[in-house]
Amino acid sequence: MKISENVEMIDGTMANVYVIKRKDRIIQIDTGMKNNFQKIVQYYEHNGSKPDIIFITHYHMDHVGSLREMVEKYNPVIISSNIEKDYLSGKIKPEKPRSILGKLVYKMMPLLDFKDVMTPDYLNDPNIDVILTNGHTPGSSSLLLKDERIVFIGDAAREKDGELEIDRTFTLDQKAALDSLNKIKSLKPVLVLPGHGNPVKLE
Numbered sequence: 001m002k003i004s005e006n007v008e009m010i011d012g013t014m015a016n017v018y019v020i021k022r023k024d025r026i027i028q029i030d031t032g033m034k035n036n037f038q039k040i041v042q043y044y045e046h047n048g049s050k051p052d053i054i055f056i057t058h059y060h061m062d063h064v065g066s067l068r069e070m071v072e073k074y075n076p077v078i079i080s081s082n083i084e085k086d087y088l089s090g091k092i093k094p095e096k097p098r099s100i101l102g103k104l105v106y107k108m109m110p111l112l113d114f115k116d117v118m119t120p121d122y123l124n125d126p127n128i129d130v131i132l133t134n135g136h137t138p139g140s141s142s143l144l145l146k147d148e149r150i151v152f153i154g155d156a157a158r159e160k161d162g163e164l165e166i167d168r169t170f171t172l173d174q175k176a177a178l179d180s181l182n183k184i185k186s187l188k189p190v191l192v193l194p195g196h197g198n199p200v201k202l203e
């Protein structure tokens with residue numbers, strides 16, 4: 001689904017996967033579930049392109065599920081926040097969510113051992129800011145495309161009935177998540193692209 005001149009969403013993945021087309025490279029946001037891999041491959045084959053960079057908003061399995069397969073097929077550079085990097089590498093073990101469903105999903109988490117994860121300064125793009133929007137997980141982060149004022153927020157909030165709301169089931173720190181949502185709004189984005197649900201227009 002085309003979202004703007006340079007942004008698309010890959011249809012049919014569990015958590016939303018977005019593609020940003022920059023002049024010289026393609027940046028993918030998150031990777032969906034493991035079984036979404038073929039959908040992602042189909043997208044790139046259809047477009048005759050490939051991801052140069054994969055930005056991971058946070059370590060949850062519906063966002064990193066296809067990451068291993070993506071690395072094997074395309075060898076992209078993986079980028080995440082400084083904090084989330086330690087979860088992706090396995091250095092820090094994820095905290096168990098308090099909800100019953102959260103605990104159940106936690107048990108299904110794949111092994112995280114991605115050692116070569118770069119931090120956002122690798123992007124070195126004056127048009128992109130990466131902002132820590134923690135709460136959902138300790139290192140959850142958002143990526144702002146400054147020229148289009150589009151922000152990719154992972155699970156900092158999800159869309160429901162056209163509004164942004166914080167998910168209670170999987171969010172580890174509700175208060176921090178609320179502060180982060182306010183931080184996202186203070187960026188004055190025109191369009192918010194969440195990990196779950198539809199794009200939300202704010203202006």
Ligand SMILES: [Zn+2]
Nearest residue numbers: 060136155170
């Ligand atoms: Zn999540």
